[in-house]
Amino acid sequence: MARSKNIPLPVTEKRGRGRPRKPDAMTNAQRQAAFRARRKAAGKAVTVSVKEHDRLVLECEQLREELAQARREIARRPRRDVGGRRDAASAVLVRPLPADDAESDDRRLAVTMTGREFFSLQRLAAHYGLPRRAVLERLVWWADHSVVQSFGEDDAAFNRYLHRVTENN
Template sequence: MAGDHDIPLGAHPVAEKRRRGRPRKPDTLTNAQRQAAFRARQKAADKSVTVTKNEHDELVRECERLRKELAKAREIAKPRVRMSSVGEPAASAVLVQQVPADEAESDDKRLLVTMNGREFFSLQRLEAHYGLPKRAVLERLIWWADRSVVQSFEHDDAAFHRYLNRITKNR
């Protein structure tokens, strides 16, 4: 009775013997393959590349040519600054003149300024040289700077209006 029953075994036979440890990945290299790849990398890294004198000279000439082009481009892009001899009065001439009267008759405003020591001593020297109070020196120089900027716009009305209508902290 016990021998009547057949116990079914697995339908597929064992094709490969099971190995110990972790199963191998399909792209793994053997130790010999890894060593050969390492030697090939080391051999390629040891090869030095020599540059002939002619190629080096060509590269140097190309660098010099590019530097000259860059200098020309910077010269063209540099903003044009008016010289004081081209109709603009120098700062010394401005400090001697009176500032034109304020047509709007606006009230005086208080200005607290913190400045570097160099500029502070420059202001003191200007004050002593021209015999003016600090307020007069600052007013005249600010008027001169503003006038120079306005005159630099010439016929560019859009830039002039952007300059006048610039939003500040107080507006």
């Protein structure tokens, strides 16, 4: 059906972009005033005075200076491991093991380890240019040697340590 040229089209108001406003929507100023009122009712400060700001800045500077002083003290101290030697594990991995007086035979050991330890072993081996077997041998020797050294003159404790192997296996 053809439209007649004399009938005007109904005029509709062009809709604005975005979501239409709700009739009870607050302006930004009203929202900010409501926020301040809630903060005041809760007993919290809405604004910080210049005096309070200066006090907080001074406290922050003092804490930063204390932190810097503590870091300087830590940097001055030599790093020590449990045995009291500096970087003992690194020292063990860079030097060969002492000669095996008993000249014991090689033994096979199948080991299952988590990914974290496996990749740690790979990194250590690559870092020190050693096979994984050598890294494990040196670390096990170092741990055993440290335990034996910890017994000092306590022969009974040393003997218990040695005899546990045969009892548990």
